[in-house]
Amino acid sequence: MSETDYDQIVQLLCDRLADLSKTSKESISPETNLITQLSIDSIKLLGLIMEIEDAFDISIPINALTDIQTVHELAELIHKIKSAS
Amino acid sequence: MSSTITKLSAPLTQAFDFQPSSELQITSTLNTLTQRLADFDTLTSALEYAAKGITGYNFYDAKGSLRSVLPYSLLRENARVLAKRLFGLNLLRGERVAIIADTSPEFIELFFACRYAGLIPFAMPVPVNLGSHAIYVQQLRGMLESGQASIALANIDYVGFLKEAAEHVESLQWVGTPAELGEFPIKDVDFQDNHPDETAYLQFTSGSTRASRGVVITERALMCNLQGIVRNGLEIKPNDRSASWLPFYHDMGLVGLVLAPMVTQISVDYLATRDFAIRPLQWLKIISRNRCTVAFSQPFGLKLCAMRVRDSDLKDLDLSCWRAAGIGAEMIKPGILRNFAERFASAGFSEHAFLPCYGLAESTLAVTFSKINEGCRSIQVDSKALIDRKIAVRIQAEGRKQSEFVNCGRPLPGHIVQIVNEAGEQVPEMMVGSVLVHGDSVMTGYFNNPEETNKALKSGNWLDTGDIGFLFEGDLYITGRRTDVIIVNGRNIRAQDIEELAEQQPEVRSREASAFGVSDEDGATTIVLVIECRLSAIAERQSLTTRLQQLVYMAFGVNCVVELVPPHTLPRTSSGKLSRFAARQGYIQRTNLDGQQLSAVESGDR
Numbered sequence: 001m002s003e004t005d006y007d008q009i010v011q012l013l014c015d016r017l018a019d020l021s022k023t024s025k026e027s028i029s030p031e032t033n034l035i036t037q038l039s040i041d042s043i044k045l046l047g048l049i050m051e052i053e054d055a056f057d058i059s060i061p062i063n064a065l066t067d068i069q070t071v072h073e074l075a076e077l078i079h080k081i082k083s084a085s
Numbered sequence: 086m087s088s089t090i091t092k093l094s095a096p097l098t099q100a101f102d103f104q105p106s107s108e109l110q111i112t113s114t115l116n117t118l119t120q121r122l123a124d125f126d127t128l129t130s131a132l133e134y135a136a137k138g139i140t141g142y143n144f145y146d147a148k149g150s151l152r153s154v155l156p157y158s159l160l161r162e163n164a165r166v167l168a169k170r171l172f173g174l175n176l177l178r179g180e181r182v183a184i185i186a187d188t189s190p191e192f193i194e195l196f197f198a199c200r201y202a203g204l205i206p207f208a209m210p211v212p213v214n215l216g217s218h219a220i221y222v223q224q225l226r227g228m229l230e231s232g233q234a235s236i237a238l239a240n241i242d243y244v245g246f247l248k249e250a251a252e253h254v255e256s257l258q259w260v261g262t263p264a265e266l267g268e269f270p271i272k273d274v275d276f277q278d279n280h281p282d283e284t285a286y287l288q289f290t291s292g293s294t295r296a297s298r299g300v301v302i303t304e305r306a307l308m309c310n311l312q313g314i315v316r317n318g319l320e321i322k323p324n325d326r327s328a329s330w331l332p333f334y335h336d337m338g339l340v341g342l343v344l345a346p347m348v349t350q351i352s353v354d355y356l357a358t359r360d361f362a363i364r365p366l367q368w369l370k371i372i373s374r375n376r377c378t379v380a381f382s383q384p385f386g387l388k389l390c391a392m393r394v395r396d397s398d399l400k401d402l403d404l405s406c407w408r409a410a411g412i413g414a415e416m417i418k419p420g421i422l423r424n425f426a427e428r429f430a431s432a433g434f435s436e437h438a439f440l441p442c443y444g445l446a447e448s449t450l451a452v453t454f455s456k457i458n459e460g461c462r463s464i465q466v467d468s469k470a471l472i473d474r475k476i477a478v479r480i481q482a483e484g485r486k487q488s489e490f491v492n493c494g495r496p497l498p499g500h501i502v503q504i505v506n507e508a509g510e511q512v513p514e515m516m517v518g519s520v521l522v523h524g525d526s527v528m529t530g531y532f533n534n535p536e537e538t539n540k541a542l543k544s545g546n547w548l549d550t551g552d553i554g555f556l557f558e559g560d561l562y563i564t565g566r567r568t569d570v571i572i573v574n575g576r577n578i579r580a581q582d583i584e585e586l587a588e589q590q591p592e593v594r595s596r597e598a599s600a601f602g603v604s605d606e607d608g609a610t611t612i613v614l615v616i617e618c619r620l621s622a623i624a625e626r627q628s629l630t631t632r633l634q635q636l637v638y639m640a641f642g643v644n645c646v647v648e649l650v651p652p653h654t655l656p657r658t659s660s661g662k663l664s665r666f667a668a669r670q671g672y673i674q675r676t677n678l679d680g681q682q683l684s685a686v687e688s689g690d691r
Contacts, residue, residue, distance in 0.1 A: 035216055036635045042642040050363045062359045063242045066218040
């Protein structure tokens, strides 16, 4: 895994999540829980997935999201899909 | 980590494993066959007829490219071969087959294979929420047990969840993928004709954890409802074509947009629900490009389209072909429709296309349809008289607080809608009460669940819909849904399921949690969970609140407000049962809400 890619993904996620959840970027870390700490509801989630898919030109399978709770887990998922494509 | 890679590699391989779309051709709109409007005895006889023509099902991917095509002729062929493979499992007629219903040709082939083999299919949902793995598996298990499935199938993306759910489900003899079933030998047994009184399929009504209820729909009820929909509701013609993003595991998606097109031999274009939810405009692009005439949505779907569209998208869309924009499955707020019509007027959308209707799975799908080509009609009534005196008083003058309700139209032929009061007596027009339905589309009951069946089916086979409304000039107006169902973003969530989640927490005793929905003026619904709580430490209270919000999110994909109150705050009935209605009134009083302020309430314990 190339660390730069992963870090870039985390950066982009934190940016977008700060926007979506109207919190400061500094308060979001890889360990942040998307559900309990950021209250990302299903509509915000759909918007986020669209942006991720467009930004990285990937398709996120819906079944993979069932095991995602933190920023780190989401970033790792994107990184894996990106590396496989 | 390696396990994640294995899981991921599956859908990815599949995603690239299809024929290039340049070789595919969509099925045509015009058929070579004389159109018959659902005048069949059974689903298989309808398919035998449709297979003589050239129309069928088309599947699009997230980018709007055609991914696969399943003409009715090929569906018949594949379903019959699959049925003969199913015979190899030596199941008895009427045994149940559970299928996770993603938007794919494989699901439809399996569904019809079951009918050819005399088996009863039922569709199960795909997972939709972040972090929902454990709860999704629990939901599947509830359905497998309630439907007493003998075999269960899911494609490669979902079969892992299915196998987890299948553990300890005693009725199950086999679990696998359609591809694995495809390797079973063909057993050459003659097909037996299905009888109109046989069960065609089960329809599960909500993704509840424990109390999953499978609605039993016979071939006769199905065909009766389909006839009403295609002849009276939609007035289907030979040049019609449908487009749909509705999930195949919902009654509107399955009956309205898979079966109704087939029994009228028209073509349909599908977009997976997930792909619609992320890029809703793909649906409109398909309608525009393929000149589709009939497409249904929940109001929520229209709201998503209006939210996401940019001005630059509009010039490429021509929606003037869309003559029937069916709206159903949740309370219809006229504002959402008006907004959609305004936004898409320049793309040729006509507000006359709106076709509000009312129905529920317990009556197969549809109960009432408004008049086609007349758009959404509504009336204004006095809010105070509605609440205090349960009567709808029309308002012409400005100033009084008013509520607007949408005309959902008249019952399908052969069906009766009646409004009754709490004593079960029929009330006159304009009086608000429970909505009851009678007719051949009504279910025979919930599968293997006489207790729930008796609650829903009253004497004389009247179905208590649980919804509240009134009749005016013969047309039905729905004013509220039953208190035990909360509808958020178009999804039905049972209050009981949320309360059960709460009661599974060690700090919460049984009968000390009450869940309900509160709506703001725009019709957006928030779930409120009120808990009687003995904890005093702030950290403990916060931990409970956070945990409950997380659980509700993982199960239902929505945020909720959790309110902790002292013991004995929640109102109870004389028998000691919690009253959700009274709990909701109490909450509204405590928080001093009226509609507009609701959105300002923050979630959490304060």
